[in-house]
Amino acid sequence: MDLLDVIRDLVFVQGISGYEDDIRSRVIEYLKKFGEPKVDKLGNVYLTLGDGDEHIAFMAHMDEIGLVVAHIEENGFIRLKRLGGVDVRMLYGQYFEVFTKDGKRIPGVIGLKPPHISTESEMKNAPPIEDLYLDVGASSREEVISMGISILDPVRWMKQFHVLNGRYIVTRGLDDRAGCAILINLIERLKGKKLKKKVTFIFTLQEETGLRGAKAITERDIDELYAIDSVSSGDIPKVDYYLSPVSLGKGPVIRFIDARGANSISLKRKVEKIASRNKINIQEVFTGGSTDAAGTFDLGIPSIALCFPIRYTHTTVEMSSIEDIEALINLLEKIVQG
Template sequence: MTEMFDMLRELTDLPGVSGYETPVREYITERLGIAKVARTDNIGNLILEIGTGRPHIALVAHMDEVGLVVTKIEDDGSLRFRKVGGVDDRILLSRKVKIHTANGPVNGVIGIKPPHLMTDPEEMKKTVSFEKLRIDVGTRSRKETERLGIRVLDSVTLEKGLERLGRDLVVGRGLDDRVGCAILMESYMRLKNAKLRGRLTCVWSVQEEMGLRGAKVIAHTLNPDYVIVLDTCSSGDSPGVDEGHLQPAILGKGPAIRFFDSASIASPALRELARELAKRRKIPVQEIVAGGTTDATAVQEAGSAVIPIGVGMRNTHSTTEIVSLKDIENAVRLVVELVKSLSGRDSSSE
């Protein structure tokens, strides 16, 4: 698990706001040594193919994370911004951030009005919308800020490095979906020398957080028979959180088969196959109805049989996302078994 923790730490240290995934793509390419065999399509998906023919199996994980983008430099040197993806206004106050410029990262802070300056006691109870917030980069003028290399359209990430939490859990920013990226990387390493029938395509996709854009391109250009999407799934398994009507994915109890979510239904045949393989190989799995959606929605609409495999996550889209390393390892095991089984199938019979 130490090796997986180290890889996750390196992945989450990288900025990769939707539309700005290049550092993540370059890291994956270098780490796996695939520069000569992988390709990048026009939208930015990293694509690696092994073998030819049918069945065609695709593994998909998105590289991007939610974040911010600079929209204006004020006369006093502070920065206006907008949100990229599903960022909750509640997590923005009193945050350290990094502005990713052409000259390198610049530190900044989204400040908070101290109670000493408040005249209305109710003010502390209100959520401040992002439109009313600014990023302080320690300057006093627009020119001073521009001399730091900051420009409109620079991406911004909230700062929080990866740390261990207890024996098995890790906490940090961007684990959605660097967890899926890591699972896909490790699955590729275990499958690259396997004797598979047909074609296996590994795809690290872009702009999932902005409407599954990279996956939509994949769906219409690759036309896979089977797609296994690797992502996280929000868990109600957290102190003080009531999951309501949804079955929570319990951290440490295995990867979750996301059969239903807000926009897609997984293939019943792939669900049964995953359950059968997990039982046979003694891989713990959970079956859940999830909120939100994944890249599976986009590829399913193009006719592929899909199954999203999720790793349970506390505090999704925050700087304190929490996952289990055991769940990640068991997700890799399940993916490898699924690919090996599907590669021996006749896709026309599904």
């Protein structure tokens, strides 16, 4: 399977945090080509290859940030609430989709008060989400309901997908659909090979709202766990690079320490040695936010996050290097090989 095609396919599937049914089904479709995936009671997905005394695992989260319908005004405008780390600045002047219970995708927009009728102070300050509303072209609450929209329906940005200069993927949701695609590609590489260890692939839910899927995984007899996720790069203008000294095109990243603290230092050292031995360029960083590695570390599983750098994290134009993603897959394969 072409890696870029899998990333593109996964990116467009609905699956904001807490509403992962569609993306889980799509992931399972891919995994069935290689084995018999299992789903736990919460909705995390597992696939295991190989056998042996040693058990390692790779994890990526299926969910992405988004919004939900919180209230429908009498005049037909829709109030929203956030799921995950949604930056309000990324909401103005954007197209959105409401995913209804009967399977419809209703388009809408979040506009912004025009400068012609705004005060000077309004022009200087971004309005809070409480002042924003989704406009689906309805003139009454009843009309919105007749369109099939109801309270708590998931809402996400309409997406585009582009490759810039033949090297950089740009879309909404690389965090962490690219991570899911990385695992699927790795499974394809390993399938049919004689593995001397047990290798489990885990696709989690609700990472963006508190690492909730990772904290509840049912497969816990694991010697090493690697969370495959993104990390924000600092290689853009007007950003103090030291805040996140990571660049696109310079290799995958060991995200050893983040806002939740340090993860497994023994795995950090192991990955460094493997990367050096195989001449794979890596970057290392202490950054904000967190990953599923923190959730599984708290379960007593030696864990660490291995990431692909992203510019413009949690925006509609997340950007990643194809070379970095491919290098990360190579690194993971070398980890399996030992």
